[in-house]
Amino acid sequence: MLYIIGLGLGDEKDITLKGLEAIKRCTKVYMEAYTSLLSFGLSSNGLSTLEELYGKPIIVSDREMVEEKADDMLLQAQSADVAFLVVGDPFGATTHTDLVVRAKKLGVDVKVVHNASVMNAIGVCGLQLYRYGETVSLPFFTDTWRPDSFYEKIKRNRTLGLHTLCLLDIRVKEPTLESLCRGKKVYEPPRFMTIKTAIEQLLEVEQNHGEAVYNEDTSCVGLARVGCEDQLIVAGPMKQLLTVDFGPPLHCLVIVGNTHPLEEEMLEFYAIAKGSAQA
Amino acid sequence: MLYIIGLGLGDEKDITLKGLEAIKRCTKVYMEAYTSLLSFGLSSNGLSTLEELYGKPIIVSDREMVEEKADDMLLQAQSADVAFLVVGDPFGATTHTDLVVRAKKLGVDVKVVHNASVMNAIGVCGLQLYRYGETVSLPFFTDTWRPDSFYEKIKRNRTLGLHTLCLLDIRVKEPTLESLCRGKKVYEPPRFMTIKTAIEQLLEVEQNHGEAVYNEDTSCVGLARVGCEDQLIVAGPMKQLLTVDFGPPLHCLVIVGNTHPLEEEMLEFYAIAKGSAQA
Numbered sequence: 001m002l003y004i005i006g007l008g009l010g011d012e013k014d015i016t017l018k019g020l021e022a023i024k025r026c027t028k029v030y031m032e033a034y035t036s037l038l039s040f041g042l043s044s045n046g047l048s049t050l051e052e053l054y055g056k057p058i059i060v061s062d063r064e065m066v067e068e069k070a071d072d073m074l075l076q077a078q079s080a081d082v083a084f085l086v087v088g089d090p091f092g093a094t095t096h097t098d099l100v101v102r103a104k105k106l107g108v109d110v111k112v113v114h115n116a117s118v119m120n121a122i123g124v125c126g127l128q129l130y131r132y133g134e135t136v137s138l139p140f141f142t143d144t145w146r147p148d149s150f151y152e153k154i155k156r157n158r159t160l161g162l163h164t165l166c167l168l169d170i171r172v173k174e175p176t177l178e179s180l181c182r183g184k185k186v187y188e189p190p191r192f193m194t195i196k197t198a199i200e201q202l203l204e205v206e207q208n209h210g211e212a213v214y215n216e217d218t219s220c221v222g223l224a225r226v227g228c229e230d231q232l233i234v235a236g237p238m239k240q241l242l243t244v245d246f247g248p249p250l251h252c253l254v255i256v257g258n259t260h261p262l263e264e265e266m267l268e269f270y271a272i273a274k275g276s277a278q279a
Numbered sequence: 280m281l282y283i284i285g286l287g288l289g290d291e292k293d294i295t296l297k298g299l300e301a302i303k304r305c306t307k308v309y310m311e312a313y314t315s316l317l318s319f320g321l322s323s324n325g326l327s328t329l330e331e332l333y334g335k336p337i338i339v340s341d342r343e344m345v346e347e348k349a350d351d352m353l354l355q356a357q358s359a360d361v362a363f364l365v366v367g368d369p370f371g372a373t374t375h376t377d378l379v380v381r382a383k384k385l386g387v388d389v390k391v392v393h394n395a396s397v398m399n400a401i402g403v404c405g406l407q408l409y410r411y412g413e414t415v416s417l418p419f420f421t422d423t424w425r426p427d428s429f430y431e432k433i434k435r436n437r438t439l440g441l442h443t444l445c446l447l448d449i450r451v452k453e454p455t456l457e458s459l460c461r462g463k464k465v466y467e468p469p470r471f472m473t474i475k476t477a478i479e480q481l482l483e484v485e486q487n488h489g490e491a492v493y494n495e496d497t498s499c500v501g502l503a504r505v506g507c508e509d510q511l512i513v514a515g516p517m518k519q520l521l522t523v524d525f526g527p528p529l530h531c532l533v534i535v536g537n538t539h540p541l542e543e544e545m546l547e548f549y550a551i552a553k554g555s556a557q558a
Contacts, residue, residue, distance in 0.1 A: 018290075116368055262376055262380065
């Protein structure tokens with residue numbers, strides 16, 4: 001049996017009782033590392049907090065391992081209980097559908113333990129979840145690669161008056177271009193897109209396209225560390241959010257569509273005029 | 280402090296460690312009842328399972344209490360730690376934004392403990408969460424009330440190739456019309472829309488509008504009891520899903536938009552031709 005277990009968004013205590021019980025049953029525990037470095041303290045304390053809670057060692061699986069070596073894990077799961085831990089929900093922003101498909105093809109039973117992900121926890125800002133359109137991902141621009149297909153999607157959402165959740169790029173364990181050329185991988189330091197960078201890129205793309213989809217006065221909500229003890233939520237026009245220091249990652253951004261009065265009341269609590277607010 | 284704590288989707292063990300610790304700190308524990316009768320066994324065993332786990336009594340709050348008498352709960356939360364338990368995530372399909380707004384106005388600190396909701400757990404069917412458009416709610420039709428504003432929304436989603444999550448009506452503690460006339464409330468038995476009823480209503484509305492937004496051959500996924508031990512997921516055209524007995528509530532339905540190959544692979548696992556599948 002392969003258990004794919006969501007850890008939630010905040011810290012080690014966001015696991016469910018069901019998830020914890022499953023881990024305790026498993027002979028091997030893998031954890032995907034590439035979005036989980038921060039909240040779960042993997043960079044500083046190693047895995048100690050989690051391993052202490054679970055009472056067993058964790059094998060940290062980076063992106064390469066998950067994508068290339070998953071078959072080893074799946075083979076183990078054919079004859080034993082194996083846990084694969086995922087930050088957020090197993091089918092949240094980072095999907096693990098591919099792993100499930102591979103497991104099913106190998107005849108491995110899969111059990112999913114759900115948890116919160118940014119896709120539903122974003123509701124904390126007060127904008128109703130059913131009033132969101134398609135979610136977009138904003139990738140880091142480079143000198144030569146400035147993809148902007150999100151612009152068309154945001155345009156469609158705004159035409160319909162819907163909110164847009166923008167997921168911001170995460171770059172963990174990216175090999176340097178130089179190291180790839182040399183054939184021995186050396187990794188870039190991790191990078192997490194800030195709300196400031198996201199807005200700058202959004203405004204650049206608006207300037208290039210010029211279709212007046214949004215501008216620096218467009219109402220947005222910036223959210224940092226959703227679900228964590230020190231989460232920060234600030235609502236305001238893009239140009240104001242550019243001036244806010246949202247602190248450590250992860251950040252995400254909502255471009256506000258048409259609002260109901262109740263949604264407006266909630267946004268007022270998070271407005272810059274009143275100072276930044278936590279909830 | 281008011282803790283608004285998500286219980287997740289399945290059973291009492293879907294609470295997070297953080298949520299459970301918060302409950303143990305609280306002097307009063309309220310629980311919203313109107314979507315939670317089933318999975319958590321409230322109808323049969325009373326509250327015993329939950330109260331045993333929490334080590335304290337639970338005050339079950341029906342919709343009237345939450346909407347009309349929330350101020351009592353909030354006043355208590357001004358001077359003590361009070362928990363309000365919610366099935367799913369506090370800001371999932373049923374939102375509690377209004378409660379947060381009222382708390383903030385009274386100066387009551389609010390802490391949210393997130394959990395899975397159908398809005399992210401729906402990812403289990405293999406359709407990518409960021410490829411969903413606006414979520415729609417399908418209300419029970421009556422002889423005189425057959426609202427169909429969802430049709431326009433589904434049309435927009437399908438035009439864009441997006442998936443549509445249809446949340447199906449829940450009627451719990453609805454006063455009978457007769458009792459309202461007499462001035463003393465008597466309640467209807469609870470009703471939960473099935474996937475079959477949902478599809479019948481969808482096809483009726485299509486027939487009335489005739490805009491070819493979908494038809495009985497449109498690919499859908501029916502999901503019953505998402506996140507529970509006995510969840511059932513079946514993919515197929517509407518006309519096939521009409522013939523499936525999905526069992527007890529809660530049900531929901533996804534109208535499939537354009538699919539990627541990986542999404543198609545997952546849907547095949549759940550296809551009727553192969554027999555109904557669980558995950």
